[in-house]
Amino acid sequence: MNGAVNRPKLRLQGVTKAFVAPRTGHRTLALADVSLDIDQGEFVCIVGPSGCGKSTILNIVAGLDAPTAGIVEKDGAPIAGPGPDRGVMFQDYALYPWQTVQGNIGFGLNYGAPGKSMSQAERDARVAEFVKLVSLTGSESKYPHQLSGGMRQRVALARLLANGPDILLLDEPLGALDAQTRIILQAELLRIWGETAPREQRKTTVFITHDIEEAVFLADRVVVMSSHPGRVRDILTIDLPRPRDESIRADPRFGHFADEIWRLIRDQALQAIA
Amino acid sequence: MTVAAQSFSSRPIAAVARGVALPLVLLLVWQAWASTLPANTRAPSPAQVARAFETLAIGGGLVGATLQSLGRVMLGFLIALVLGVSLGVLMGSSRRVSRNLDPIVEGFRPIAPMAILPIAILWFGAGTPAALSIVAYAAFFPLLLNTIHGVSRVDRKLLQAARTMGLPLHARILRVVLPAALPSIMLGARLAMGVAWTAIIAAELAVGAKSGGGSSGGLGQMMFVFYAYSIDLNNIVVCMIVVGVVALLIDRLFRVAERRLMPWRI
Secondary structure, eight states, X not given: XXXXXHOOSEEEEEEEEEEEOTXXXXXXXXXXXXXXXXXXXXXXXXXXXXXXXXXXXXXXXXXXXXXXXXXXXXXXXXXXXXXXXXXXXXXXXXXXXXXXXXXXXXXXXXXXXXXXXXXHHHHHHHHHHHHHHTTOTTOTTOOGGGSOHHHHHHHHHHHHHHTOOSEEEEESTTTTSOHXXXXXXXXXXXXXXXXXXXXXXXXXXXXXXXXXXXXXXXXXXXXXXXXXXXXXXXXXEOOOOSSOOGGGGGSHHHHHHHHHHHHHHXXXXXXXXX | OHHHHHHHHTSHHHHHHHHHHHHHHHHHHHHHXXXXXXXXXXXXXXXXXXXXXXXXXXXXXXXXXXXXXXXHHHHHHHHHHHHHHHHHHHHHHOHHHHHHHHHHHHHHXXXXXXXXXXHHHHHHOSSHHHHHHHHHHHHHHHHHHHHHHHHHTSOHHHHHHHHHTTOOHHHHIIIIIHHHHHHHHXXXXXXXXXXXXXXXXXXXXXXXXXXXXXXXXXXXXHHHHIIIIIOOHHHHXXXXXXXXXXXXXXXXXXXXXXXXXXXXXX
16 A cells, blocks of 8 residues: 555666667667656656766657666556657657648647547647647647747647656757747746646656756756766755746755756766867 | 849749740741751651641540550559559668568669560560550659658657657558658659650550550550551651650649648748
8 A cells, every 4th residue: 555655656776778889789888777766746857968878768768768677667567668658758859840730739649548539629629728838829730840949849848748648758858949948948848847736736757958957947856967877976856946937046045956966967077078 | 124124034924935935946947947848758847747736636546545545654653653652661661671672672673664575565465454564663663762762761750759659550650651751752753653654655666566556555556556557757746745745744743742742841
């Protein structure tokens, strides 16, 4: 009984991932012995220098990559492959260029819960609902190449949410945007994520970023990784109050967390450019 | 002046006028040259070609022959489309399939469509099936190779995204692979239609020769009859012009279809 209550939503235990180059046979260790428990409704950011295996963790949880060793579980059951219960927002959004905004947002509705059992009219209504949620009303019939970077990012977010996944996996979703747009969309992301809702109603979220302040602003916990091979260096609990807005950036604790994370990755970041 | 000239050239009528001007001059030169020849010449002239066209078009069997050739091209093209695209999707998405089939495909590719004609006639006789098989063979390779190219270059992220949304394999092929490869497939289709139309004329010419101008039908056979029995160059030129015009119309249709099928690429 008690075990079920305390069971983490996601559990990674001793996860190791090695890639073997097909021609040379050269073996690269992307992840070494990564252990991490994530609770229901938690927003976890993973930061670290390039080459720390951040994206590999995401791909393993998504089921797109299998770990070389270790356990990956969701709700206590091993993850065997990709599924609509774990939605992914890719770094470059992976929008379908031949689909309109509407077509992209509704793309997965025929396949995963909750859209599978819906009638076409209900699906259309759901698409309209998410178009509105990400403020894209009026652009429904545009193709991705007609949209700005920020608008594409919203389409990708709407598609992710419309599929109703249990877990949100976001791989540097704001990375391609300019600094101002990023800051605006970070706050918007928290609003859409459901910051004001009670924790058990929020979506469990894993968010990859290389932006330290972004991680502090968004996360309940920040996982700091080190590279070559990718390991968990430290995990910080960001106990800043929610809902958060711009003013939180002026909070001395905000700066303290950012400094702490920077201290943890500085050496490797400096090594990388040396 | 420059402004006026620019606005003039941007009008569609002006564009048509410029496109027609040079052919018109050439026609006039041709007619002038033909009028210097003796009256009993076999050399074709524009005026005689025009008269021949009228005779052939009205009750001369030109329309029927054109439709027959066109029908064979369409059917042969469809066969090649189904085979080429399905095999192309298979070879483009699986490196193992591609490694095994590539030597066979590359081995057949240099064999010209006309080179399989003897076998086609022996197997299928001098009629539509032989002509169809040659058209399908000719159209198959551009479709196959362009489909492979398009499918092998589908963005992996788009396929991964589809898997995370729960699309099963057949849905990933129909809703991701094929639309992503469509520009390449359409290019292959245009090239295939071009060679199919070339191949049907050659096939009908050759099948016509084999059957003694008897049973095969089509524009190519019509040309063979004019060549072998009446040595009528004016009629042959009429057929040549019809071949060219139909090919041009088909290509225009493809461009319209491309714009309709791929509105996201404008």
